Amino acid sequence: MNAGIGVINEQVREHGALVTALRGEIEKVIIGQRPLVDRLLIGLLADGHILLEGVPGLAKTLAVRTLAGALNTRFQRIQFTPDLLPADLIGTQIYNPREATFAIRKGPVFANIILADEINRAPAKVQSALLEAMQERQVTIGGETFALPEPFLVLATENPIEQEGTYPLPEAQVDRFMLKVLVGYPSRDEERKILDAEARTARRHDTRPVVEPAAILAARAVVDEIYVDDKIREYILDIVFATRDPKKHKLEIREYIRYGASPRATIFLTLAARAHAFLLGRGYVTPQDVKSIAPDVLRHRVLLTYEAEAEEITPDTLIARILNELPVP
DSSP: OOSOHHHHHHHHHHHTHHHHHHHHHHTTTOOSOHHHHHHHHHHHHHTOOEEEEOOTTSSHHHHHHHHHHTBSSOEEEEEOOTTOOHHHHHEEEEEETTTTEEEEEEOTTSSSEEEEETGGGSOHHHHHTHHHHHHHSEEEETTEEEEOOSSOEEEEEEOOTTSTTOOOOOHHHHTTOSEEEEOOOOOHHHHHHHHHHHSSSOOOOOOOOOBOHHHHHHHHHHHHHSBOOHHHHHHHHHHHHHHHOGGGGTOSOGGGEEEOOOHHHHHHHHHHHHHHHHHTTOSBOOHHHHHHHHHHHHTTTOEEOHHHHHTTOOHHHHHHHHHHHSOOO
16 A cells, blocks of 8 residues: 555545535435435546436436536536437537638537436437547547546436337446446435425525535545555455356356456446545445445446346346355455
8 A cells, every 4th residue: 555544544534525515515405315426426536437227207317417516517418319419429520611621619528527318318329429538538529639628427317228218328338337326216204305395386406516626636536545455355356256257156146147247347346445435434445345336336247148137137136146145355
C-alpha cells in the first residue's frame, strides 16, 4: 500500500463530506431506494458507468436527475427512441454553403453526467454509438477526435427486456457498465411516504449543487488509495474464476454458465469494493464490501445456458451460490 491505513482512514473521513452532502440532497427527493442511491454514489466515486433496470415508475430517471442536480456539473438527458440516430448522440458536421466549409456540431454526449433514458428502446446502431464514449472517453466526428470532459459518467435506464418495444443491449455494450442495478419496488411504509409527498398536482423536485467537479476527482484519488489486502485480492479472483470454471472451486453449476465474467469484472469488482468501503468511512476493503457489490458487478457478465433458462435460473441465483459456498478470507 502507498500509505498507512491510518492515513487513508483520515483521508476518507476528510473527503467523506462529499457523500454526506450528496445523500442529504438526494434524500430530499428520493424516498427509500437506499441501495439504488448507494450504487449511484459508488459509480460516481469509482468512475464507472451504471445500468439501471426496473419496471416503469420506480424513480430510476428521477434518481439520476436528482444526483446530477446535486453536482455542479453539466447534465444531459437523452431520451432513446427507435428513430434516434448516432449523430443525434455524438454530433455531426454541418456544411456552411456560404464559406464552403464544414463545422462541427457537438452532440449531447459532451456533458459530465449523461442520462441515457430507456436505452433499450433505440436500435443497436445507436446503442453502439455510446461504446467509444464510454470506454475511450472520446468521440470521433468526421475523422476528428474530441475528448470528453472529466468527470464523465453514463447512467442508463432500461425497462425489462421482455416488455414490448425494446431491443436487447449488445453484450459488448453491457460489459462497459461497471454495475447493473436491479431497481425493486419500495416497501409499504416507503410507498406511503411517497403517496403523502407526491399525490398532488404541485410537485417540486428542487435540488441545489453541493459538490464541485474538483471534489469528485479528489475523492476518486482517495478511493484509489484504499487498501486491498492480498487475501481480499485472491478472494476477488476466486469469485471471478468461479464463474468461468466452477468445478475447480467445487461448485456444481457448470451446466448453467455459458460464459463467465471477463477480466474487466475483476477490475470493476475491486474498484467498486473500494468505493463501497469509502461510503462506509473506511480506508480498507473487507470481504463484506466485495460480497455486497459483487451481484451488481457480475449479473450482466455471467451468460446463461439454455438449461439455466429452462429451469428459470438467473445470474443472481448462481452468483449467490458462488458467494455462499466460496471460502471467505
